[in-house]
Amino acid sequence: MNARRFLLASGTLVAREMTRFFRQRNRVIGAFATPLLFWFFLGTGLGRNFHAPPGAAGEGLNYLQYFLPGTMALVCLFTAIFSTISVIEDRQAGFLQAVLVSPAPRGSIVMGKLLGGMILAVIQAVVFVALMPVVGVPLTLFGVFWALVLLVLLSFGLTGLGLLIAWTTDSIQGFHAIMNLLLMPIWFLSGAVFPVSGAPGWLKVIMLANPVTYGVAGLQMAFFGSRGGQGPSMSLCVGVNLLFAGAMFLGPWLLVRRTRAT
Amino acid sequence: MSAAVQIGDLRHDYPPRTRRGPPCPALRGISFTVEPGELFGVLGPNGGGKTTLFKILSTALRPTAGQAVILNHDVGESPDRVREKIGVVFQSPSLDKKLTVLENLIHQGRLYGLHGVPLQARAGELLERLGVADRASDAVETLSGGLQRRVEIAKGLLHSPALLLLDEPTTGLDPGARKDVWTYLATLTQQGVTVLVTTHLMEEAERCDRLAILDKGLLAALGTPSRLKESIRGDVVTVTTADAARLIEGVKTTFGLVATEMDGAVRIERLEGHRFVPQLVEAFPGLIETVQVGKPSLEDVFVLHTGHRFWTEKAETKP
Numbered sequence: 001m002n003a004r005r006f007l008l009a010s011g012t013l014v015a016r017e018m019t020r021f022f023r024q025r026n027r028v029i030g031a032f033a034t035p036l037l038f039w040f041f042l043g044t045g046l047g048r049n050f051h052a053p054p055g056a057a058g059e060g061l062n063y064l065q066y067f068l069p070g071t072m073a074l075v076c077l078f079t080a081i082f083s084t085i086s087v088i089e090d091r092q093a094g095f096l097q098a099v100l101v102s103p104a105p106r107g108s109i110v111m112g113k114l115l116g117g118m119i120l121a122v123i124q125a126v127v128f129v130a131l132m133p134v135v136g137v138p139l140t141l142f143g144v145f146w147a148l149v150l151l152v153l154l155s156f157g158l159t160g161l162g163l164l165i166a167w168t169t170d171s172i173q174g175f176h177a178i179m180n181l182l183l184m185p186i187w188f189l190s191g192a193v194f195p196v197s198g199a200p201g202w203l204k205v206i207m208l209a210n211p212v213t214y215g216v217a218g219l220q221m222a223f224f225g226s227r228g229g230q231g232p233s234m235s236l237c238v239g240v241n242l243l244f245a246g247a248m249f250l251g252p253w254l255l256v257r258r259t260r261a262t
Numbered sequence: 263m264s265a266a267v268q269i270g271d272l273r274h275d276y277p278p279r280t281r282r283g284p285p286c287p288a289l290r291g292i293s294f295t296v297e298p299g300e301l302f303g304v305l306g307p308n309g310g311g312k313t314t315l316f317k318i319l320s321t322a323l324r325p326t327a328g329q330a331v332i333l334n335h336d337v338g339e340s341p342d343r344v345r346e347k348i349g350v351v352f353q354s355p356s357l358d359k360k361l362t363v364l365e366n367l368i369h370q371g372r373l374y375g376l377h378g379v380p381l382q383a384r385a386g387e388l389l390e391r392l393g394v395a396d397r398a399s400d401a402v403e404t405l406s407g408g409l410q411r412r413v414e415i416a417k418g419l420l421h422s423p424a425l426l427l428l429d430e431p432t433t434g435l436d437p438g439a440r441k442d443v444w445t446y447l448a449t450l451t452q453q454g455v456t457v458l459v460t461t462h463l464m465e466e467a468e469r470c471d472r473l474a475i476l477d478k479g480l481l482a483a484l485g486t487p488s489r490l491k492e493s494i495r496g497d498v499v500t501v502t503t504a505d506a507a508r509l510i511e512g513v514k515t516t517f518g519l520v521a522t523e524m525d526g527a528v529r530i531e532r533l534e535g536h537r538f539v540p541q542l543v544e545a546f547p548g549l550i551e552t553v554q555v556g557k558p559s560l561e562d563v564f565v566l567h568t569g570h571r572f573w574t575e576k577a578e579t580k581p
Contacts, residue, residue: 012372098356
């Protein structure tokens, strides 16, 4: 009975998220085009200057190839940001308070949001997976499988992180400030833009403490195999992402449970 | 049958505005009971505590102290039980404007555990009853304010709640749409739904079965509109004058009546007010500028119980 209630409530919140997303055409275009442009221009522009150190992730890859898994992580981050900004909008518009005075289990409200962000992110990231063969990296069944697993976990976790921030922020401006200060550096320092092994020691420490690093490393390994360098093992990557996703569900859940509406 | 709403010594303080400041009291201990099937109004000026009370009853806010029991469940202790039984219509619109009318209702229904064919049927039935069925597949943002309100009410009624709570449901509506809402609320009570509605409009308060008047977080008066008005004896004579203090003193010594000053005007309650006016004008030549005689209104009731006019209060304790 309770499980049915939980599924019904989170399912309907996910469905709402999807409907809203696909009904706002500029949002759809922005979501696909922004990371695509990012990848294409940065990848092309930096391509000539990029030489991964021997043994590092990305050795022997050109930058358009190297940067593609990082772009997938960026897609996850952007989607997480967009779908959690809507929490602030929903609060200002009044939709959220109606949800909060409903008997929907608090966990289902969080789950609805996180699944919504996750599904949107994975749909978009799959487009970038399809670009891999275009830039000369053949896809393997094994690679695609693990990439999907990691994208699911990473986008779920990042949406949870976004929700944690959005829930405690009362203005969209405030959210943007935190986004620039916290969320963008999380992406920069994840091995998405430059390999961890090439970074100076102190930066390496920060990067290795960043959970997103394991998402990016896992994606690189899934697509590039041994050319991905001697990064953390796939099981470590999946494990860290699993923990990250779990913690990023638990955090907002505790927060939402504690708050009454408004 | 047990009460629909039972409130006992309910208090709420908002956190201090400055770090060392005192907490801001919004409700200072109010008690009343709403019977099943009543159309119960909570009347008060902005800042009187209406919205705070509404938030507590709708489980959006936990009271600082005291009790609010809805259909045998304590709002503070078991909000989930309460949520199953109440329908809530907030003052600010809660519809998703990007979605259609029907989509809004379907999502709402699922949050309350309804689904499938019964949910479709119930949503259709409510849209029909509220006269918005022909707009079911239109995006909410294309509807007029009055129609959006009706959809809000349909949303609140979807799970057939025993108690419907509405916070100033006619805000921003034209007089015609306003009347429609109130007519529908009256119909609902005939079907056995208890309705609790807040308002700051006297003419709306008149339509309630019973009224609680809130002022500065206290219950100023409670009763049926007609009983409240009867509590004022006779007519209300309002006099404008250049020297209120002298007139009040004079009325007391000459006629033995208690007059009160209100925003520079002097207010006297008197049986057969029209006969009293000539005596009054003759007794204080030159002191009286204008005289007005009226039947007591709910505004007079408010003045009697709070000692100030309805509209002079600034919003104080809003969070």
